[in-house]
Amino acid sequence: MTAPSASPPDGFRVVPGRLDRATQEALRDAIRAVVAAAPLYRPTMPRTGKPFSVRMTNCGSLGWVSDQAGYRYQPSHPVTGAPWPPIPPVLLELWQELADYPAPPEACLVNFYEPDARMGLHQDLDEAEFGAPVLSVSLGDTCLFRIGGAKRGDPTRSLRLASGDVVLLGGASRLAFHGVDRIYPSTSTLLSQGGRINLTLRRVSKVIGAIPDPAIVG
Numbered sequence: 610m611t612a613p614s615a616s617p618p619d620g621f622r623v624v625p626g627r628l629d630r631a632t633q634e635a636l637r638d639a640i641r642a643v644v645a646a647a648p649l650y651r652p653t654m655p656r657t658g659k660p661f662s663v664r665m666t667n668c669g670s671l672g673w674v675s676d677q678a679g680y681r682y683q684p685s686h687p688v689t690g691a692p693w694p695p696i697p698p699v700l701l702e703l704w705q706e707l708a709d710y711p712a713p714p715e716a717c718l719v720n721f722y723e724p725d726a727r728m729g730l731h732q733d734l735d736e737a738e739f740g741a742p743v744l745s746v747s748l749g750d751t752c753l754f755r756i757g758g759a760k761r762g763d764p765t766r767s768l769r770l771a772s773g774d775v776v777l778l779g780g781a782s783r784l785a786f787h788g789v790d791r792i793y794p795s796t797s798t799l800l801s802q803g804g805r806i807n808l809t810l811r812r813v814s815k816v817i818g819a820i821p822d823p824a825i826v827g
């Protein structure tokens with residue numbers, strides 16, 4: 610008997626093909642404009658200083674960065690010192706439709722994967738607010754995405770994410786380990802040079818009164 614594959618953690622939602630081709634193209638162009646204002650750079654790992662294989666930038670009032678001092682959110686680009694550009698409206702609308710959270714995202718991390726890039730299993734833990742999901746959008750080449758549970762050793766399951774797919778890490782899955790094991794080159798025509806763009810929308814700070822008070826609502 611083969612080992613059963615892990616069932617997805619509660620709150621993990623995949624919406625295949627959520628963005629049609631025209632929307633993907635518009636979003637690609639919006640991200641090009643973000644990258645023109647806030648260039649992709651290669652972050653380094655805390656302590657070791659080892660470079661990531663993924664290049665990154667951000668849009669939003671806050672951006673996620675990593676360097677030898679650690680992981681954190683900050684309002685400006687670590688190389689240029691400029692504030693991050695705003696999050697494109699199409700992404701804010703997507704958050705409103707899917708996130709089920711009463712405040713907008715503050716950060717959108719932009720990951721760019723060359724064909725040989727990957728992202729090791731990790732949890733997204735640098736936000737103060739775990740009540741909001743992380744909403745992820747894939748553009749360009751298909752990847753092999755892996756998700757496990759709240760502990761590093763928990764069983765994992767793998768799925769392919771294609772251009773236009775949207776994933777939500779909400780509920781229990783908000784703290785699940787996840788990563789990207791590989792990119793499948795030449796699986797999309799969206800990016801002329803190939804590769805994969807992943808966008809993650811994140812609420813960083815807590816919203817006071819985010820949970821409606823039943824005494825007021827009722």
Ligand SMILES: O=C(O)CCC(=O)C(=O)O
Nearest residue numbers: 718720733745789807809
């Ligand atoms: O590229 C992906 O699909 C996942 C990215 C991710 O987990 C992250 O940026 O924290």
Ligand SMILES: [Fe+2]
Nearest residue numbers: 731732733787
């Ligand atoms: Fe992540």
